[in-house]
Amino acid sequence: MSHADSPSSLIRIEVDGAAYPVPAGITVIQAMWRIGRSMIHGVGCLGGVCGACPITYRLPDQLASKTGLACQTAVREGMAITFLPSDTSKKAIALLPKEAPTQKTLFQYYPETRRCTACRACSSVCPQEIDVMGGVRAAINGELSNVAEKFTSCVMCGLCAAVCEVQIKPHRVGMYARRLTGAFYPKEAAGLLNRIEEVRAGKYESAWSQLLSADEAALSNYCGSEEAAQKLAI
Ligand code: SF4
Ligand code: SF4
């Protein structure tokens, strides 16, 4: 046990029913490492973007369980945590139609989408604060681009599907809509083209040279430092 792990700085959490002391102020994933879990599944980027680590948890004296991403959720005293099983819902991989999609294309692979009861449970658990139910309603109305737009920041954690009482897979519908939209109605990536022009014009040469010559200490200062990034004009 390190100094930082003195009994006064420890809190108690429960994982799948077993109690463990862990340091306060760390994330659920870090707590799993502290208690010796190997975490082969349920962990990826550690940055909230891969969606591999959905959890449900309950806090003391609160009946309603909460959801979140384990790498983005801090441990709390008395927190009872369960990791969700891997998302095994059907993916519409390589199922792009030969002709432009119609209103029915999404339903061909995800017919249960029509059963939405507008309960809003999916929207309430989304860690990305996506209007998930709005995306599902847009799918029902055949608004393909609107669906794709709504799910742009989806990290595919599957929490929306886990809470849907009628087994809709909103994230899969959203991903399929994004693929269809990209394949059939591609938009010019104005921001990307602009950035390429800036790179060609040498705007980042000086920042790049500074990064290449930075030692390890300087690099760790740059990581996560908004001020340092601004100095580099990145
Ligand atoms: S839409 Fe669903 S899968 Fe995507 S981030 Fe939100 S809860 Fe996770
Ligand atoms: S949880 Fe399911 S039924 Fe409820 S709004 Fe979302 S998609 Fe519709």
Ligand code: FES
């Ligand atoms: S590990 Fe990637 S979102 Fe948590």
